[in-house]
Amino acid sequence: xxxxxxxxxxxxxxxxxxxxxxxxxxxxxxxxxxxxxxxxxxxxxxxxxxxxxxxxxxxxxxxxxxxxxxxxxxxxxxxxxxxxxxxxxxxxxxxxxxxxxxxxxxxxxxxxxxxxxxxxxxxxxxxxxxxxxxxxxxxxxxxxxxxxxxxxxxxxxxxxxxxxxxxxxxxxxxxxxxxxxxxxxxxxxxxxxxxxxxxxxxxxxxxxxxxxxxxxxxxxxxxxxxxxxxxxxxxxxxxxxxxxxxxxxxxxxxxxxxxxxxxxxxxxxxxxxxxxxxxxxxxxxxxxxxxxxxxxxxxxxxxxxxxxxxxxxxxxxxxxxxxxxxxxxxxxxxxxxxxxxxxxxxxxxxxxxxxxxxxxxxxxxxxxxxxxxxxxxxxxxxxxxxxxxxxxxxxx
Amino acid sequence: xxxxxxxxxxxxxxxxxxxxxxxxxxxxxxxxxxxxxxxxxxxxxxxxxxxxxxxxxxxxxxxxxxxxxxxxxxxxxxxxxxxxxxxxxxxxxxxxxxxxxxxxxxxxxxxxxxxxxxxxxxxxxxxxxxxxxxxxxxxxxxxxxxxxxxxxxxxxxxxxxxxxxxxxxxxxxxxxxxxxxxxxxxxxxxxxxxxxxxxxxxxxxxxxxxxxxxxxxxxxxxxxxxxxxxxxxxxxxxxxxxxxxxxxxxxxxxxxxxx
Ligand SMILES: Cc1cc2nc3c(=O)[nH]c(=O)nc-3n(C[C@H](O)[C@H](O)[C@H](O)COP(=O)(O)OP(=O)(O)OC[C@H]3O[C@@H](n4cnc5c(N)ncnc54)[C@H](O)[C@@H]3O)c2cc1C
Ligand SMILES: Nc1ncnc2c1ncn2[C@@H]1O[C@H](COP(=O)(O)O)[C@@H](O)[C@H]1O
Numbered sequence: 001x002x003x004x005x006x007x008x009x010x011x012x013x014x015x016x017x018x019x020x021x022x023x024x025x026x027x028x029x030x031x032x033x034x035x036x037x038x039x040x041x042x043x044x045x046x047x048x049x050x051x052x053x054x055x056x057x058x059x060x061x062x063x064x065x066x067x068x069x070x071x072x073x074x075x076x077x078x079x080x081x082x083x084x085x086x087x088x089x090x091x092x093x094x095x096x097x098x099x100x101x102x103x104x105x106x107x108x109x110x111x112x113x114x115x116x117x118x119x120x121x122x123x124x125x126x127x128x129x130x131x132x133x134x135x136x137x138x139x140x141x142x143x144x145x146x147x148x149x150x151x152x153x154x155x156x157x158x159x160x161x162x163x164x165x166x167x168x169x170x171x172x173x174x175x176x177x178x179x180x181x182x183x184x185x186x187x188x189x190x191x192x193x194x195x196x197x198x199x200x201x202x203x204x205x206x207x208x209x210x211x212x213x214x215x216x217x218x219x220x221x222x223x224x225x226x227x228x229x230x231x232x233x234x235x236x237x238x239x240x241x242x243x244x245x246x247x248x249x250x251x252x253x254x255x256x257x258x259x260x261x262x263x264x265x266x267x268x269x270x271x272x273x274x275x276x277x278x279x280x281x282x283x284x285x286x287x288x289x290x291x292x293x294x295x296x297x298x299x300x301x302x303x304x305x306x307x308x309x310x311x312x313x314x315x316x317x318x319x320x321x322x323x324x325x326x327x328x329x330x331x332x333x334x335x336x337x338x339x340x341x342x343x344x345x346x347x348x349x350x351x352x353x354x355x356x357x358x359x360x361x362x363x364x365x366x367x368x369x370x371x372x373x374x375x376x377x378x379x380x381x382x383x384x385x386x387x388x389x390x391x392x393x394x395x396x
Numbered sequence: 397x398x399x400x401x402x403x404x405x406x407x408x409x410x411x412x413x414x415x416x417x418x419x420x421x422x423x424x425x426x427x428x429x430x431x432x433x434x435x436x437x438x439x440x441x442x443x444x445x446x447x448x449x450x451x452x453x454x455x456x457x458x459x460x461x462x463x464x465x466x467x468x469x470x471x472x473x474x475x476x477x478x479x480x481x482x483x484x485x486x487x488x489x490x491x492x493x494x495x496x497x498x499x500x501x502x503x504x505x506x507x508x509x510x511x512x513x514x515x516x517x518x519x520x521x522x523x524x525x526x527x528x529x530x531x532x533x534x535x536x537x538x539x540x541x542x543x544x545x546x547x548x549x550x551x552x553x554x555x556x557x558x559x560x561x562x563x564x565x566x567x568x569x570x571x572x573x574x575x576x577x578x579x580x581x582x583x584x585x586x587x588x589x590x591x592x593x594x595x596x597x598x599x600x601x602x603x604x605x606x607x608x609x610x611x612x613x614x615x616x617x618x619x620x621x622x623x624x625x626x627x628x629x630x631x632x633x634x635x636x637x638x639x640x641x642x643x644x645x646x647x648x649x650x651x652x653x654x655x
Contacts, residue, residue, distance in 0.1 A: 001483075018624075020407055020518075035459040039487030039614045042624045054487075056614045079559070139562075141526075142535055166557045170538040173523035177494055177530040182618030185521040204627070205519060206407075213623040257535040261552070262563040272559075278654070302655070320577070326520065335654045345627070352627075356654065358647065364635070374650055375635035376643045386644045394648060394655055 001055050002037050002044075006030035008051035015043035015052060020206060042210075061218040062180070068220035070102045072157035074148065075120060076167055077110040078139065079265065084275070085163035087123045087233035089226060092190055093161055094124035094234055096199070099192045102158070105129055107151055107247075109144060111137035114244070121242035124234050128242060129155075131249045140258040141171050148175045150252050157221050159199050161190075164225035176223045182216030183223040188230050188349075199224070208326050208349035229274050229332040230353070266321065271305045273322060278304025278335040281324060281351070284311035285340015285361065285380060292318055294384055295339060301391045307331065307351075309341045325350035339380045343368025360384065397450030397548065397568075398507045399441045402497055402528070403434040403469055405462040406518040430465040433513025435472075437574045439581040441511050442473035444546050451475045453504060457485055457496050463597050471584035471592035478504060482602040487614030490519075494527030496612055499605040501532060509551065510571040514539055525573035536571040537564050541578055 002024070009030045016025050023036035024043050031043075031052070044052045073093045075086035090106060097104040105127040106120050117128040131147050148171065152160060162168040164186045176183035188211075189202035199222040201214045216222045273279060280299040282291055295306050306322060313323045324331055326346040336354035341347060343359070343366055351357065352371055359372035360380045369375045376383055408427045441452045454469040456462050457480045466477030480500045488496060501507060510532065515522035522538070529536030541561060542554040552565045556575055566572075584592070602612055610616055634650075636643040648655075 001486075022407075035483070036461070037486055040624070041621050045624050054614070056487075078557075139557075140564075141537065145530075166539060169522050170526060173490065173521075173526035174530045174536070176523075177491060177527040180491070180618070182489070182491065183523060184619055185519075185523055200622070205624075208627065211625050211627050212621050213625075214619050215622050216618045217620060219618040257567055258537070259565040260562050261565055263557075263560070264563070265560040335651070349627070356651070358651070369633070369635055371633075372635070373633055374647055375633070376640070376647060377635065377637075378640045378643065382640050383644060386640060387647070390644055390648045391655060394652070 002033045002039060003053050003055050004031050004033060005051045005053075008049050010049055010051075012048065014046050014048065018042045018046040020210075062220060065218075065220050068156045068158040070155070070157045071097045071100070071104045071159045071161070072152065072155065072221070073104070073106040073125070074160065074162040074168065074172070075106050075108045075116075076163055076165060077108055077113050077116070078167070082108070082116050082119070083163060083165060083228075084233070085165060085226070085228040086120070088228065088231040089161045089163060090120065090124040091233040092226070092231040096159060096190065096192055097126075100158070100197055103127060105155065105157065107131060107148070109136045109147060114246075117242075117244045118238075119236070121240050122236040122238050124240070126242050128244045129247055130244060131247045133249045133253050135253045135256065136249070138260045138263070139167050140256045140260060141174060142258060143253055143256045144171045145174045145178070146252060146254050147247075147249055149178050151247065152179060152221060160221045160223045162223075162225050164227045168225050172223065172225055179221070180219060181221050181223050182219050183225070184214045185225050187224045187226050190224060190226070198222075204326065204349050208345040227330045229330045273305060273307045273324070274329055274331055276305050277333050278302035278337075279307045279324075279331060279333045279354075280304060280337045280339065281307040281309065281341060282312050282318070282339050283309035283341030283347075284315070286312060286317065287340075289317040291340070291380075294381070298337070298384055298388050298391075301388055301395075302335065304333070304335070309344075309347050338368055338372070339384060341368055342366045343371055397445065397448050397509065397546075398505070399445060399450060399452045399509045399511065400501055400504065400507050401434070401438050401441045401452060401454050401469070401474065402510065402512045402524070403438060403454050403456050403465050404431045404513075404516045405429070405456065405458050405465045406431045406516055428461070428464070430468055431513050431516045433515060433517070433574065433576065435513075435581045436576050436578050437511040437513050438469050438472060438474060439579045440543060440574055441509070442582075443579065444509070444543065445473075448546055448548070450508075453478060455480070455497065455500055455504070457481070457488070457493060457500070466597050467592040467595070468584070470595050471588035472582060473588060476595060477597045479597055479599045480601075480605060481599055482612070484602045484609060484613045487617060488612060489617035489619045490521050490523035490527055491618050492612050492616035494524050494531055495616060496602075496605070496607060497524065497528050498531035499607050500600060501528070503600065503605045508548075508568045510534070510569075512571070512573045514573045514575050522573070525571060529571040532569075532571065534569045534571050535566045536573075537566060538573045540572045540574045543578070
């Protein structure tokens with residue numbers, strides 16, 4: 001329950017403005033809360049006189065928190081490669097492990113995947129747990145979940161990290177529920193609080209309009225998924241030493257209820273916008289699918305590829321795998337050129353960590369100019385052709 | 397076939413803005429809507445029902461006014477609605493939400509298929525669907541973009557992956573979450589609207605669904621929000637001036653290291 005101390009409340013109304021649910025309002029001389037309250041705590045944070053607090057019935061707690069030690073990363077393997085996000089997770093996992101002075105383990109599931117152990121150790125792992133079995137060749141939620149659940153409950157890590165990918169976002173919530181563990185989705189920052197070693201997990205909420213920091217005070221493991229391209233992998237160190245442990249998964253891989261009949265890899269997705277150093281992105285300002293041919297020309301000059309805002313994808317001008325943002329991909333290129341994109345927060349969260357952002361927009365008040373390193377105010381159909389020409393000149 | 401669709405009432409996230417100067421949320425005119433993904437889950441359920449027969453029940457956990465999304469769902473083809481509502485549910489994270497929904501599903505009765513949206517746009521977690529499948533102990537897949545076939549025994553679907561899709565067959569009962577590509581939701585019919593007005597919505601409390609007070613709401617939630625703040629703005633930036641040609645000139649100078 002949200003408790004409001006009317007003796008302290010000054011009826012300033014700040015809490016009202018901070019509530020995303022319209023659950024609190026000032027009536028007469030004190031704030032009043034209604035049934036829409038989700039106890040998110042935004043108002044408590046915002047109150048300058050500390051008149052608000054949240055009171056909870058007795059918390060469900062686990063009493064053996066100290067038995068949990070170490071960091072575990074779930075490495076993802078599909079179509080013959082370990083997903084790049086796995087190395088990014090090892091990068092942040094290493095930092096957390098060093099801070100906690102514990103080991104960093106990584107679990108890899110697949111048919112024959114032992115050959116990747118060295119690369120995982122070089123990327124920061126102290127221990128590689130290999131779950132090799134023919135039934136693990138294909139991703140199927142139930143068998144993957146069974147293995148992860150078993151390994152986590154036996155090895156008792158304090159933190160489990162996974163990629164916020166199609167696979168991670170499907171199987172990890174199932175595993176967390178089974179383990180009665182807290183899980184924070186799509187974290188953009190992870191850090192250890194020094195005073196008590198708690199994992200602080202920061203993520204965007206409300207389509208990126210606000211950031212929230214989340215912790216799991218009473219349960220272990222603390223679980224988080226992290227979007228690809230948000231964390232940096234460590235420079236591989238081939239001299240690092242680590243141990244490889246073959247898990248006896250044959251004992252507990254259950255028969256799957258799921259049958260994968262076919263796996264289709266889209267051609268369109270062959271170019272992964274997350275792997276490219278220069279992106280030329282188009283939005284509603286392009287006005288038609290044809291605009292993307294112009295952007296493609298520019299992208300070719302930069303040896304990059306094209307990306308898009310949701311408005312452009314929703315208009316059917318370009319397929320979804322090119323979408324950048326909260327509901328699309330997070331990208332981290334060296335150069336991001338936004339053409340005819342207004343720069344809504346939901347788009348911004350997907351591209352704001354690009355090294356250089358160029359905005360081309362005819363509205364000088366567009367929010368994209370608040371993000372852009374360089375901005376050109378003008379019609380993109382005038383600017384882009386000139387830009388292409390100039391780049392060709394410079395390259396000559 | 398008995399189908400349950402989980403729908404959530406959410407604030408229309410695109411209207412929720414943070415005022416960078418005062419650091420307060422501007423929610424003027426923010427409406428409560430049915431979570432957009434859930435609209436597609438509902439449409440898929442109704443289409444499946446039309447094909448193989450049965451009934452569609454929509455289920456929501458929320459405050460009393462969440463009843464509105466249930467009525468809306470009925471106007472778009474659902475047969476009835478169940479609202480689980482209790483002060484004790486406030487502050488539920490996805491762990492507590494999936495617990496509560498599972499208790500509700502079990503009190504509603506036998507069910508062959510549970511449908512959820514891929515994610516709710518207020519939190520974008522996409523965790524409730526898989527969590528609910530765990531509690532119901534049924535097979536599940538997420539991000540379904542197409543139902544290929546349904547029978548009494550099994551369902552065959554296309555499940556989106558990062559690099560394409562998998563065609564997966566799962567036996568019923570099962571749970572799936574859907575993405576927007578799966579269908580084009582119908583608009584409410586006049587007949588549907590009349591029905592929505594008349595239908596009595598069942599309301600269940602924590603006690604009605606036999607929920608353990610330690611597993612619901614804030615008390616049952618392993619995760620806790622400790623701080624809310626606005627995203628940091630980017631530093632150094634430069635908007636050029638002059639004719640388009642002059643601006644392009646200046647930009648090229650700055651971009652030279654990247655060409
Ligand atoms: C929950 C949620 C999730 C979302 N997720 C995403 C996401 O992942 N990715 C995403 O991109 N969006 C997302 N959105 C949508 C987002 O809020 C914006 O609506 C969207 O990004 C707008 O796209 P846009 O900038 O292309 O279009 P608009 O906002 O319409 O902007 C078009 C811009 O083009 C400029 N323009 C027009 N013509 C020209 C011209 N000839 N030359 C130069 N400039 C021109 C205009 O001045 C304008 O600034 C999400 C929204 C919600 C609610
Ligand atoms: N309170 C709720 N009531 C009913 N369904 C919900 C609720 N919360 C989440 N869901 C369902 O779970 C899906 C994923 O939500 P989330 O995990 O919150 O992103 C939604 O699309 C809904 O189908």
